Amino acid sequence: MAKQNIYDNEVFFKEYSKLREREVNANNLFELPTLFSLMPDLKDKRILDLGCGTGERCIDYLNLGASKVTGIDISENMLAVAMSKNSNPNITYINMPMEDLDSIDEEFDVVISSLALHYVEDFTGVVKNVYRLLSDGGIFLFSQEHPLATCYSGNGDRWTRDENGRKLHVNIANYCVEKRNDSTWFVEGVQRYHRMFSTIVNTLADSGFRILKMTEPYPTEELVHKYPEYYDLYHKPDFLFVKAVKQ
Amino acid sequence: MAKQNIYDNEVFFKEYSKLREREVNANNLFELPTLFSLMPDLKDKRILDLGCGTGERCIDYLNLGASKVTGIDISENMLAVAMSKNSNPNITYINMPMEDLDSIDEEFDVVISSLALHYVEDFTGVVKNVYRLLSDGGIFLFSQEHPLATCYSGNGDRWTRDENGRKLHVNIANYCVEKRNDSTWFVEGVQRYHRMFSTIVNTLADSGFRILKMTEPYPTEELVHKYPEYYDLYHKPDFLFVKAVKQ
Numbered sequence: 001m002a003k004q005n006i007y008d009n010e011v012f013f014k015e016y017s018k019l020r021e022r023e024v025n026a027n028n029l030f031e032l033p034t035l036f037s038l039m040p041d042l043k044d045k046r047i048l049d050l051g052c053g054t055g056e057r058c059i060d061y062l063n064l065g066a067s068k069v070t071g072i073d074i075s076e077n078m079l080a081v082a083m084s085k086n087s088n089p090n091i092t093y094i095n096m097p098m099e100d101l102d103s104i105d106e107e108f109d110v111v112i113s114s115l116a117l118h119y120v121e122d123f124t125g126v127v128k129n130v131y132r133l134l135s136d137g138g139i140f141l142f143s144q145e146h147p148l149a150t151c152y153s154g155n156g157d158r159w160t161r162d163e164n165g166r167k168l169h170v171n172i173a174n175y176c177v178e179k180r181n182d183s184t185w186f187v188e189g190v191q192r193y194h195r196m197f198s199t200i201v202n203t204l205a206d207s208g209f210r211i212l213k214m215t216e217p218y219p220t221e222e223l224v225h226k227y228p229e230y231y232d233l234y235h236k237p238d239f240l241f242v243k244a245v246k247q
Numbered sequence: 248m249a250k251q252n253i254y255d256n257e258v259f260f261k262e263y264s265k266l267r268e269r270e271v272n273a274n275n276l277f278e279l280p281t282l283f284s285l286m287p288d289l290k291d292k293r294i295l296d297l298g299c300g301t302g303e304r305c306i307d308y309l310n311l312g313a314s315k316v317t318g319i320d321i322s323e324n325m326l327a328v329a330m331s332k333n334s335n336p337n338i339t340y341i342n343m344p345m346e347d348l349d350s351i352d353e354e355f356d357v358v359i360s361s362l363a364l365h366y367v368e369d370f371t372g373v374v375k376n377v378y379r380l381l382s383d384g385g386i387f388l389f390s391q392e393h394p395l396a397t398c399y400s401g402n403g404d405r406w407t408r409d410e411n412g413r414k415l416h417v418n419i420a421n422y423c424v425e426k427r428n429d430s431t432w433f434v435e436g437v438q439r440y441h442r443m444f445s446t447i448v449n450t451l452a453d454s455g456f457r458i459l460k461m462t463e464p465y466p467t468e469e470l471v472h473k474y475p476e477y478y479d480l481y482h483k484p485d486f487l488f489v490k491a492v493k494q
């Protein structure tokens with residue numbers, strides 16, 4: 001299976017960049033606040049960012065006190081932006097897929113990955129490498145698409161709606177069938193790998209991690225009042241976060 | 248909130264007893280084999296069975312080498328059967344709800360609960376007590392209704408079907424709304440508490456448990472060939488198992 005490099009698709013990259021510029025999106029409202037709410041103390045820590053994209057988070061980690069940050073990403077497009085907009089003497093950007101972590105031999109205190117692991121087929125391989133690269137007591141914090149999202153395959157509507165188009169419930173099929181479920185997100189055929197909750201938990205446990213926290217973010221009542229469209233997240237969260245420690 | 252004692256409802260108990268007598272049911276095909284596949288070594292261990300029902304499992308645990316078994320259950324009906332059919336000098340049956348574990352002060356090596364925890368409102372309270380009652384390195388192994396099952400509330404059909412009545416997908420709504428979702432199972436109003444995956448994981452982690460294994464059983468291809476109706480479990484598993492260790 002070829003490693004996916006969708007961020008170097010021209011149409012995808014243009015549309016993705018526009019999305020990220022919007023102030024109100026699921027990333028700004030849910031993904032980023034949750035990521036930082038779970039963040040361990042980064043003071044003087046060595047950070048590895050898996051799927052660092054355009055490097056905004058690498059700068060954030062330095063601002064939180066990290067001594068050095070290594071950001072890896074499969075996409076040359078994303079790293080070109082990172083190097084022009086978010087370069088720093090204490091950040092190293094490396095153009096490589098996270099499936100190739102075998103080639104890195106360096107110790108880190110915290111490994112972070114924001115919304116990238118669902119693109120990876122060999123989750124076990126990545127988790128084993130993260131464990132190897134972490135210092136004792138080191139933290140692995142990641143977000144990925146939620147299993148109730150990745151179990152959906154195809155380009156149709158995954159929602160059942162009422163006559164006014166209001167979403168009533170999400171249609172879940174084959175949650176227990178773990179496979180690549182491509183989605184359409186700006187372009188067709190964005191590769192995504194579905195894994196059950198138990199597979200994610202067991203891969204971490206079997207590799208030696210102790211799970212400290214799992215988060216499935218959903219909006220507050222206040223936020224739903226302001227942006228009613230996000231009520232859908234009560235039916236199907238977009239994201240899953242896991243924070244684990246090497247013991 | 249009153250603790251539920253549905254097993255002392257006469258209609259429920261009669262229908263439930265009939266169900267358990269059938270050779271082919273979800274318990275015999277999935278719940279029991281998974282429970283025993285996750286079972287730690289019970290040789291010379293002291294076992295606490297939360298929601299022991301009619302005591303068949305207590306006998307099984309003795310047969311697996313346990314030195315003593317304490318079974319608690321809220322239902323007098325169930326315990327009357329246990330005491331007449333499954334009594335043993337090394338088994339103690341106590342009629343009490345597992346919400347009242349505070350009153351027990353005794354050490355156990357393994358705490359097991361089969362399909363009972365979804366009836367309990369105060370999951371945190373039970374988990375804290377299990378942690379307190381376990382010896383160091385002790386194991387907590389439980390099964391419960393799967394979160395994709397408990398998030399369903401009401402008595403209608405949770406499935407979307409084709410014109411021939413074949414189940415196409417399960418309708419999931421309000422997965423993130425944690426509350427009591429009563430179901431109809433022989434009788435109306437069987438109290439069940441829905442908790443998200445993250446709540447279950449965090450309650451264990453926050454209480455000091457390390458999760459060793461999570462299992463969401465689904466049928467093998469061979470089994471689906473024999474009993475096609477169980478294909479539905481690929482869409483929505485019935486059960487969730489967690490095995491955790493006190494560290």
